[in-house]
Amino acid sequence: MDTRKTLRVNEAGHLEIGGCDCVELAEKFGTPLYVFDEDYIRGMMRVYRDTMKKEYGDGLVLYASKAFSCEAMYAIAKQEKIGADVVSGGELYTAMQAGFPAADVCMHGNNKLPREISYALNCGVGLFAVDSPSEAELLDAECEKRGRVQDVILRINPGVEAHTHKFVQTATPESKFGFSVQSGAAEEMTKLLLAKKHLRLLGYHCHIGSQIFEKQPFCLAAEKCLAFMADMKKKLSFEAEILNLGGGFGIRYTEEDEKFDFESYAGYLGAIIGAVKAGCEKYGLKRPRLMIEPGRSIVGEAGITLYTVGAVKEIPGIRKYVAVDGGMFDNPRFCLYGSKYTAVLAGRADEPPTELVSIAGKCCESGDLIGENMSLPEARRGDILAVLSTGAYNYSMASNYNRNFVPPAILVKDGMADYIVKPQTYEDLVRNDAIPDRLTARR
């Protein structure tokens, strides 16, 4: 297990995060429970923000809120003076409820709904990343009605493949996102947007995938975007002012993944910045305002999930299941992508692992696992099990499947622990249910 100042094994041999003993957290708040380390989140935001400022100057870091969206996250991002990327009316509403400045929001989505476009305009969102011709029409018409001009960037697909799970690749030719540079679609969309009276095209966006450890795909994507920008300058006399390179930086889930600390993330962004500077020089472009949209790398390793071990079932010669009180409803990533995690028994975190087990959820679904072949000391009913690096794409992908509760989330720092997402109740589960009269009428 990787430790750091705010995630360590304490003197009692218990797992501790943000100065809080995980066994005590489980007792106080119950399980399953998402726990977020505030210092780690702020540390990552600062690394990106400061590196951008020091090494590039005119740039903006946008927290990709799809990784974990709740009001407290936008409150932290606001305090840390970074922007946010949102992909739905719901994420935008959450940001607005937290008092986040709309001007620092970039609105994404391959199929923004008319009501989402209208809501985002009413909020005064700073930037739209346009991703279809019909969206451009809709947005332009809505702006005309309001007598205003909206800043936009165009999502392009530079054709860079990143080495990650194929379901999380977004910039290959068949992707539903963006417009291909290679096919000429990106140029056509540039022309279309430049002709819109109520839209001001400021530049381009690309996002090449997620959980990427290599710098080269990002540098290559930057180079290709800049080459395209130079082409548009030559052909259409359009000089882009913004280049948004999206998110996608990897995090450590298991020992198989590279270990990045704050400094390595700074070096990572530094390399991309170097590629942007070099590309601008190569193509004779003035340096655009640079944006990045990290999500997973800001919250992923900041979060852990605490569970209580229930049934333990051994199928001799085949596998041993350790069942917990959570499952695919709080973490669907194993079911979706076969994702791997590291698990620790929070009350015996100093004990060496002795066996490989499958951690099963409590859903009525045989594929409902948190992971396979996870090394643990012998787990017993009542043990608190911590799964590490669950901060990103867990809560945000959670559901009420089997009418289980989406677990609450707490934020920990220097021994303090506070709810940032309160527990659900049975009443919450039926709040929006309705029974038509004909189902209750007597015969």
Ligand SMILES: Cc1ncc(COP(=O)(O)O)c(C=O)c1O
């Ligand atoms: C447009 C866009 N920006 C940013 C991100 C964040 O990526 P990550 O969480 O891997 O940093 C995503 C993730 O899919 C995305 O689609």
